[in-house]
Every structure is written in C-alpha cells, then in structure tokens.
Amino acid sequence: MSFNNFTVPYPAEQPYTKRVAYFSMEFAIHQPLKIYSGGLGFLAGSHMRSAYELRQNLVGVGILWKYGYYDQERHQDQTLDVAWNEKQYSFLEDTGIRFQINVHDHPVWIKVYYLNPETFKTAPMFLLSTDVPENDYVSQTITHRLYDANVATKVAQFILLGVGGAKLMDIIGFNPELYHLNEAHGLSAAFYLYNKFKNLDDVRKRLVFTTHTPEEAGNEKHDIYLCHKMSYFCGLSVDEVRKLTGIYDDAFNHSLVALRFAKIANGVSALHGVVAREMWSKYPGVCPIISITNSQNYRYWADKQLYRFREAGDDYGIDDRKKYLKKRAFEIVADQTGKLFNPDVFTIVWARRFAGYKRAGMLTTDEKRFEKLLTNSKYPVQIIWAGKPYPVDHPAISEFNQLVHLSKKYKNVAVLIGYELALSKRLKQAADCWLNNPRVPREASGTSGMTAAMNGAVNFSTDDGWIPEFINHGHNGFVVPKGDYANMTVHEQDQYDLDKLYEILENEILPLYYDNYATWRLVMKNSMQDVRFQFESNRMAHEYYDQLYK
Template structure:
C-alpha cells in the first residue's frame, strides 16, 4: 500500500532547477526545518511573512523575476541542493528509531483519532492544546518512523480570527479556507472523483470526502462533508470546531468515529492499534463492534477484541469539560444501531451511562474508558485527578488502584526549538542529538554551553518577540484604527530585557487566567518595582459560544489597559501557533 494517496497538482510556474520547491511545499516537514523555510523566505522575505509562512500560497504569489534571481545565486542553489538532499534522506531512511528497535513490528499500523490537529498557523483546524498535542504527536511519529496514520476533520471555515475591542470584548471573524492555497491534497478514487464514505444519520445518509496532509513520513486524513449530494445543512457539519449545538456536535462525533473507521478501511488500512485522543472519537468503538458482530462474534467478545487494541488519552481535568449527550439524543441517533450490535436500549445506554445531578447522560469519556485497555492522563497530577474523577466506574477499587496511568505531555522539539537555539545545540551537544532526545546523559552536555553564550541567545529571542509584538501593534493601528491605549495593551512598551511571564492558553474559566489579578495592588507593586519590574503577557481565545470565557478575557483586558500598569501587562489577540513560537 502506498504511504500517500493524494497527488500534488504542482502547477507552480517554477524554473526546472528549483521545481522541487513545489513538491516540498506539500509536505509539512518544512514546518520543523528552518533551513527548508529559508528556501522560500530567501526569495522574498516580505511575501513569506505576508502569506503567513505558507509555501503553497507563497509560490502562487511570488514574482517570476524574484524566482529567476535566486537560480543565479550560487549560495541559494547550494542551500537548495543541501535541503533537498536532507529531505530525500529523511523520507527514504531505513534506520529510523522504530525500525531499529521494533523491526519485527514494521507491518503493524497505529491509527490516531483526534478532533483537531495543530500543525501550522496556515491550517486553522485547531483550537488549543489538544490540537497542538495531536500535531506534535504526528510530527514525532514521523521522526521516529512509527507506522502511524491520523484521522480527523478539515474544518472548511476553520477556527475563528479573534479581535478584542476597546472594552475588551472578543469578536470572532469567520475564516474561509481556500484549499488550493494550502498544503492539502484531495484523495481521489479510480475515476478521479473525490473518495468518500457514507454515514447514516437520522433520516438520511451523509457523505464525507478525505483530504490528505503529509506530515513528514506520516499521512493524515481529514474528513469534510462539504460534498455534492449532501444537503446544505449537512455540508456545513464539518465547517467549524466545537459547536454548542448538540445535534451538530453528536453528528460530528459520529462522523469522526464511525466515518473515520470506514475511511481507514476504504483507504486500505487495517490498524493494529487504535488511539483515541480525547473522547470525541469514542464512537469508533461502536463501528468496530459492528464489524466484529458481522463476522460472527458476540458483542461481549467484540468488546474484548476492541479493548485489547485500543488506547484512550483523557485531557479534561473537570467533569464540565467532558462531552456528554442527553439520552433522548442517543435514542434519536442510535436506535437503529443497537439491534445490529445484538443489544437492547438499556444495554446500549449502559455502555456510557453517567448519572449526574440533573439526570442521566451518555458520556463519551466513559464510552472511551470502557472500550480501551490502556487509559492515560497527560501529567502525573492529571493522572491523580482523572483517577479521582472516574473512580466510580471501579466501585470495588481504591482511588490509587484505578487503572488510569499518566504520560506527561511533551512537545515536538523541531517545531518549538528556535533556529538560533538549535545552532547552539549543534555546536555543544553530540552529533545526532535530535534523534536521542530522551537520553538524559546527552543533555548533560548543555552544561558545557557558556552561560554568557546561552544568555545572549535568550536575549536575542526576547528581542525578536518584542519586535514582533510591536510590529503587530503597528499593523493593528494602521489597519484597524484601534485606540492608542490598545496599542499599548498590545505590547508597544514592553522591554525585551525585563523578566517576562507568559499566560497563553485557551480562555476557559477553569484555566483561571484571572487568578493573578485577584490582588491587583500587590501585582502593581511587582510590575512597577524600581529596577526589577515584571512584565506579563496574556494571550488566548474563548470559544465564541463561551460567554463566561469571553467575560474573563474582558476582565483581564480591562486590567491590562489601566495606566498604572505602565504598559507592562499585555494582551495579544488572535493567539495562534506562530505567536506561540515567539513566546516559547
């Protein structure tokens, strides 16, 4: 089976000498390789930034005269050949970590389901940390050579663009995605028509097509219901992340779970391991159960087979963050399925029944927990919280015996390491350090970096952050006619050499962004301390339907605007992965 199914159209007007820039643009390997990004920024650095560092859009817009100029630049051509050599070596490697350590499992396959993937700012299909973790998992799977395939959604209207008005109120501008300008490829069938799967929803059948994103060696397939043959309402099912409409939400999760399994089958995959990143995709277990029952297994036997090959990662630290559906909605969407599973209604509901103060619900995390053999939280503390949250599912066990472990969230080093810091590591760490990131002894060599050298790199990166913030503030003032106080609130007065604290997260109330503001007088004393002031940068979005979250942003922003902060409290609007890289 081919690793990739989409075919790049590559209709860029490029000279033959650098024609492979087009193919490279469609593999997100460049997102974690600064030298690869320089192949584009070298041609026109201003256009590179204007296109949000999107090589596909860049190549569609760049002037031919600028392209022609670099093919006569010996330094550029030398760099071009070096980067393409590295790309080919990476893609064709036979000595990956996985093949070196688990060659006997090379024909096994891992399917990874997530409702969002944070891969790059040009792909607005993520809302926060869950998506960034999914994207980093895909990139690290590529680096390690894991036999990994991802399944998710391509949200045709993306996540929103955030603006903060003078009173601190968040407004959300819709994003309109243009597929031809993104590093995304259509998956076509033998007739060159969009490959689709069908999923039954009440009273109709909905089609979903697939888009392919190449993440290094890893294929990621994203479903989209904006397909001819669907009703207008159904074409919008995958338009946006995290709708507050329960019918739309459950429809999305049915498509993700049930449709995702069918998509993998149609693409020729038969995964050996199924990983649910949060409970949104838990309906995949029902589709797999149906497959086993059709093969002659009992439902209980099917559950055991599913559990033996399924992992579930839970992220939510509070019950309110879990997806739960009222039982009448489950009746509406699944009444035709449970007989096919040889279950009655009560048995089906019991798979995920959750008794709460206002009644009973069907809980997606509970379904995922019951259908997975391995369950993990995302930090040691979160593992403790999760065991306490879900202990009632194991009434005969003590809290510490609840079978939920933890795996601390990490990051994909290549994505989040600044180029200048990477150059420093290349100089002082052993050769090949990038492939030995989990070796504690290797990191001992960091101590060999002279303090003043490391500190100068840090100062350089802080200068870049402040310069970026000031330019953003300038552009906001030029284009949006914002009030001068908002320019200050956007970071125009920050000092790159002062201690700076960042709080950049999704503005859900349980993340407590306003906690540091509770004793405001004490905070003012800290930020205005002579010779030792502290600066604080806030950034983050609230879901458009999350009124408490938007009120929290407003509370923070009103404090940021106060003159007595001296411009040392800052709120940066429209937080995305590009801003995040400057912050870290």
C-alpha cells in the same frame, strides 16, 4: 497516488510496526493548518511529528474544519471579537475518496483529504469534510466549526470522526490493529467496530483511550436518546446500548464508555493518572489507567541556537540570543498594541486557552500588589497576556476583556490576539518567566511550559499537571508549594495561591533576575536541559507503543 491497501509511505522501524489509527478532534501541526483550538491539538500535533521522526506505523485521523476554531479579532475598543473566516489549503491532497455514513438516519457524504508526511514532517494524516455540494446545508455545517456550540452538531461531529474515521480505515485497507482515541470524541468508532465484529471482545482488544480531563464535569455527556436519534450507536437500540455500556441513566457519558470499551487507557501526567484512577474507580468495568506524560516536539518548538550556545558553554551567546528573541517578539506587541517593550526588562507571559480554572487574571485580583509590581523602578516588569476563550464562554471572554481594559492603564502590560502556533512560539521566546497558575488539581497536564523552557523561558507555576515531574524549585523553575487544598474552599485556595505567587515573585524571582543574573541564567540552562529529553514527544510517542499499544 493510490489509496488502495494504504501503507505508511516509509518503512516502519522495528519496535513500531503495529498498525495504529490515531483519532483526534484537533491537530496543531503547523500555523497554516488551522484545525485546532488548544492543548489537546498541540499535544496531537507533536505526537504526529514524533511518529514521523521515529518512523512509526501510525496514521492520524481528523476533521478538516472549514472555519477552524475561529479567528480572534478586536472590536473598536480593543475587546475581543469572534470572526469565522473560510480557510483554504493548497497543500492538502484530494484523495478522490467519497463515501457515506448515517447521521440522524440520513446518508451524509464525506470527502477525504490527505496530508502527505513530507509536507510538515508528520505521520500521514486523513482529514474528513462534509462540506460538499452533494450534502444538504445542515450536513455541510458538520465540519464548519470545531467544537460547535450546537449540541446536535457536536454529536454529529463525534459521529463523523468516529464512524467516518473507522469506515475510512476499511475503505483504504489500512486495517489498524489498534484504534487510539485521543479523548472520547471519536468513541462512536467503537460502535462501528461492534457492528462489524458483532462482539465486544473484538472491539476491546482493538481500542485504547487517552483521557485528558481530571474532573467528571469536564467529560462530555449527551442525552442518550439524542445520540440514538442521531445514529451515534450505528443501528443499536437504546436498550442494547444500555446492556452493552452499563449506562442506565439518560446521560451518555462518552469517557466512561470509552474506559469500559478500551483494553487500556492513560492519563496525561503522573498526577493526572492518580486523579483519573481515583475519579473512575467508583464505576465498575473500567479498564486499567496508566500514565504517559504529555510532551512536545523539540524539532518543531525549540530554539536550536540557544541550545547550541548552551552546549558550547557560551553564556554571552545565550544572553545575546535571548535578547534578540525578545526584541523580535516585541515587534508583534508593538504592532498590535502600540506599546514598545524593552528587551532588558523582566518579562512575564501568561498565554494559553482562557478557561476559568486557569485563572488568567489571577495576578490582577490584588489591585494594590499588582500596581506595586508594575510601578517598581528597582525591579521593573512587563506582562503579556494572550489566549483564545471558547467563543461562547462568556465568563472567559469577560476576563479577557477586563485584562484589555486594565492594560490601557499601563505602558508595560499588553494583551495580544491570535494565539495560535506561530504567536505561541514567539511569546515563549519573549518570556523570561512563563506563568502558569491553574487551580490544582484541575490541569491534567498543560504542555505550554515545556515549549517555553525549550525557548529559554523559566517556568513559574502552581504544582499541577506535568509540573510535579519537572520543577525542582530554584534549580530549573519556581513552583507554588501545594497548600492543604482538600480542606480549603475555592476562595481560600485562590487567596493562598495568590499570596504565594506574589511572595515568590517579589522575594525570589525578581531579585535573582536583576541582582544575580548569572544564577538566573543557570536556572534557565537547567530548565532547557531537563525538558530536552524527559518532556520531548519522541519519548512520549515511544511510550505509547511500549506501554499502551503493546
């Protein structure tokens, strides 16, 4: 296949003819392609699938990570072990394209791989690698680990994605009308474009930006002199960069500059849009921030059989199917932990990236209530935890390990490893209740509950991210009513949420499931229906063209 004057290999549909290059550090496309860590990747993967389904004129630009994010394994005592295993991909096409960019004033070779749209039904994707013999070892390591803990390596990764991706678009002649940055990791593309067009207006009309981080501390900042030394600014001096970006201290804030260089940006839920506008309003020169709520791809995620029974009004079929899905997922639980879970028992699943604000072990912090919950013979429960902490986030790893130790006390508690796309889908099928309890308002969107609902799990969540747009309490899910969080300390907020979680679980959810299953099933069916179109990524991919790219 020739990559000269590249065009997407299918005719673009009328509303979607504008050429767009979508830059992301991670894409969760399919289980065999391990180039993702968490929600950002899951979102990007669903976006690429919908771009294909809607026949949009869009290409994905990412990085081929040699060791992925990491492989989650166990020590002898079942606690978390981090392993780095090389990945092999026979389904990626070597484009034959090789080119150089400068990193640290030093030419680095880039090799380009192509993911054909027909392989996993996605938009065409280009993945960059520096793991080639022409590079010295340090340059090869740029594409070894997603979100490398070494700061210089991380900045080099940002340069590879941004400058490398933008240069590739020139080499293949795709000539994007818009460059869409999914998070600010690829912002160096803007400096490449500035170098090319020599003025900021030409950059601005071509750049759009999606921000995913609802708090300032979470936005990447690096020393401006380090970025300069690493060739991040494509030859501009620090003084020129300051003049151009309005950054006058020494911390180069990637998100802030992205908001100043883009013509328009978006938050990833209605609530996040509000939070983001408020958060960035104190900075001059920031572009308008709209909201486009994250969504997930129905075709990839949903259990179609459940939906068929729902459409046919076959309640027996729904119950039978859900029980089968639970039973099948519980084989994984048994295989990993030696515990036999019962498909007739109410099953709570908490599974997502382990991060402090997501409060994985929240239910366990009240030991008496937790003990009572797990030993209740009238309303028995089973709980599964899974998720990958960042490999050097020691508090998160410690929380994971505490849950592992706690689970040894109970037959009905399991902690699983290997939380990636395949296990994610199985755990959503295993769940009666998908538990989500981030500290409000720190979850920008959080999309795992969408795909849970597509597999017959009922959401139970604090009122954050996409949840305010979705849950109608008792109708299609359950939600902790917002407290006066602004006037609470973190400890008070945690205590308030914990009390509410237990109240709703003990007094509403469990009695409904065991004493009035017909109504529980109705809640499940409402949830499946409400998530189907409103939180399906075709709606989202359409809105990107309609609102962000127009």
